[in-house]
Amino acid sequence: MxxxxxxxxxxxxxxxxxxxxxxxxxxxxxxxxxxxxxxxxxxxxxxxxxxxxxxxxxxxxxxxxxxxxxxxxxxxxxxxxxxxxxxxxxxxxxxxxxxxxxxxxxxxxxxxxxxxxxxxxxxxxxxxxxxxxxxxxxxxxxxxxxxxxxxxxxxxxxxxxxxxxxxxxxxxxxxxxxxxxxxxxxxxxxxxxxxxxxxxxxxxxxxxxxxxxxGTRWLDVVVTGQTAHAGTTALAYRRDPMLTVSQALAELYASIMPGDAEARFTVGRISCLPGAVNAIPDTVRLTVDLRHPSTAVLDINENLIRKTFETHANVQGCGTAVTRIFDMAxxxxxxxxxxxxxxxxxxxxxxxxxxxxxxxxxxxxxxxxxxxxxxxxxxxxxxxxxxxxxxxxxxxxxxxxxxxxxxxxxxxx
Known part of the structure; x- marks a missing residue:
């Protein structure tokens, strides 16, 4: 030819x-x-x-x-x-x-x-x-x-x-x-x-x-706390889901991708409710896009995400739910x-x-x-x-x- x-x-x-x-x-x-x-x-x-x-x-x-x-x-x-x-x-x-x-x-x-x-x-x-x-x-x-x-x-x-x-x-x-x-x-x-x-x-x-x-997995993460006044609620009385989310994400960003060149960890959406400038939110919701060529490593990283959010939520007196919404092998x-x-x-x-x-x-x-x-x-x-x-x-x-x-x-x- x-x-x-x-x-x-x-x-x-x-x-x-x-x-x-x-x-x-x-x-x-x-x-x-x-x-x-x-x-x-x-x-x-x-x-x-x-x-x-x-x-x-x-x-x-x-x-x-x-x-x-x-x-x-x-x-x-x-x-x-x-x-x-x-x-x-x-x-x-x-x-x-x-x-x-x-x-x-x-x-x-x-x-x-x-x-x-x-x-x-x-x-x-x-x-x-x-x-x-x-x-x-x-x-x-x-x-x-x-x-x-x-x-x-x-x-x-x-x-x-x-x-x-x-x-x-x-x-x-x-x-x-x-x-x-x-x-x-x-x-x-x-x-x-x-x-x-x-x-x-x-x-x-x-x-x-x-x-x-x-492989690709998408997770829906919901952290729930308690709405309260931003100006009058001292730290000891706060159940702030945004604090939970920020601390958990800081830990995950510092571990997943820096520890594995093949891993991908992305938060693409994040929202707070009720969304008032002068109120502690009662709910923070975010999405996680997790990728890796190994199914076993995807399992490990998904479990790490779940445990990390749960750990920080418990410290803050918040609730958390992590739901897998997409799974591509x-x-x-x-x-x-x-x-x-x-x-x-x-x-x-x-x-x-x-x-x-x-x-x-x-x-x-x-x-x-x-x-x-x-x-x-x-x-x-x-x-x-x-x-x-x-x-x-x-x-x-x-x-x-x-x-x-x-x-x-x-x-x-």
Whole structure:
């Protein structure tokens, strides 16, 4: 398969074309899931696919599939892609690069008349970001489970729109797409994505071979005390939940991440009630985002958080409750597929680094039902979920080229 080279000018032009759909004044993209702009991007991709003679499908969660047939249509297809939805103030590359790089590989196969043994399909998964409707990765999760959870039907978006209605409108916007059931056998899944971190850029390495995705747990922490007057209540008479929270957090911030370079501990939301400037609060509520590649360490750190809050609450005469509200197990991508990506990068002449993903992606869920892996490319300053998100053109091209080389190894054998 010597001479296989993507059309880099076409890829870069496509990235700019899609970035204009929902483009913001600051150069980013606001194309949230299941909106009119999301539907516009899906229609454009389907139009480009049909113009090349590819077959377009969608399933009941509005995952969009584009199929280039192989010599043996009975073989499970090789799936490549990502997502098209963005954050409210997102960038041009998160998700879109992976989807459009996959489509470019499909077009290059067609341009060069390369017959693959199995079909190759591009997928654009629904609602990876989870910013308008939660949870994120809805499309890949439903695909892996072969079902849409009943609890999603009554979901409301941040703008008040109903999930069921917006999903129906999205499905109806592509009448030319053939329906297919949720979930079907695939031989493997590959996804190109920006790193969303600074390590590749700092090392000057163009390609990251992603070995897995760390586990994530979200905890809801509630500490209860007693409301009292801020000016008249002496220290000895206070049951102040904010004091409990501040002391517990100081201890946890000083221990979890400083003691383990792979651990992540983040408090993303915190609120006090009743919220008066001149009153001691009676309730403080906060969220904890806890991450680690080891389930055992997640267990240890979750227990540490529970005990730390309980200890400080007891000293202050407060109550505490810690509830796990989200649990995403770590994923390890299979070694044979990682070796294929390494070989593909070597074929293309690119240096690589092996990385663990700190964020979860659609590949996390596909890995439950098929061998999956990811290719990371550098992003400037590690910045993502931001309108200033930037990937150098050469790195976009490199990620796509490595994907193409891997597809040749996996789909033509």
């Amino acid at each position: 010597q001479g296989f080279a993507i059309n880099s000018e076409r890829l870069l032009a496509r990235l700019q074309h899609f970035a204009a759909i929902g483009g913001t004044e600051k150069g980013g993209v606001n194309r949230q899931a299941l909106t009119a702009l999301d539907r516009e991007a899906r229609r454009l991709l389907a139009k480009l696919a049909r113009e090349r003679g590819f077959v377009v499908f969608q399933d009941p969660i509005a995952n969009l599939f584009i199929r280039r047939e192989g010599k043996n249509p009975d073989l499970p297809p090789l799936l490549i892609g990502s997502h098209l939805d963005s954050q409210p103030a997102g960038g041009k590359f998160d998700g879109a690069l992976g989807t459009l790089a996959a489509f470019e590989v499909l077009e290059t196969l067609e341009d060069q008349e390369i017959a693959t043994e199995r079909a190759v399909e591009v997928v654009a998964f629904t609602n990876e970001e989870g910013c308008r409707f939660a949870p994120g990765c809805m499309g890949s999760l439903a695909f892996a489970e072969a079902a849409i959870p009943d609890s999603w039907r009554d979901l409301k978006a941040t703008d008040g729109a109903g999930f069921a209605e917006e999903l129906a409108a999205t499905l109806d916007s592509l009448p030319e797409a053939q329906p297919r059931p949720l979930g079907f056998p695939v031989s493997a899944y590959l996804e190109v994505h920006i790193e969303q971190g600074p390590s590749l850029e700092h090392q000057g390495i163009p390609i990251g071979v992603v070995t897995g995705i760390q 770590p994923a390890q991508f299979p070694e044979p597929l990682l070796a294929t990506l390494q070989e593909a990068a070597s074929d293309c002449g690119f240096a690589t680094a092996h990385l663990l993903s700190g964020a979860f992606h659609d590949a996390l869920f596909l890995n439950r039902v098929a061998p999956s892996a990811m290719i990371f490319v550098p992003c400037r300053d590690g910045l993502s979920h931001n309108e200033a998100e930037h990937v150098e053109p050469d790195h976009c091209i490199a990620g796509c080229q490595v994907l193409g080389a891997a597809v040749l190894r996996l789909a033509t054998a």
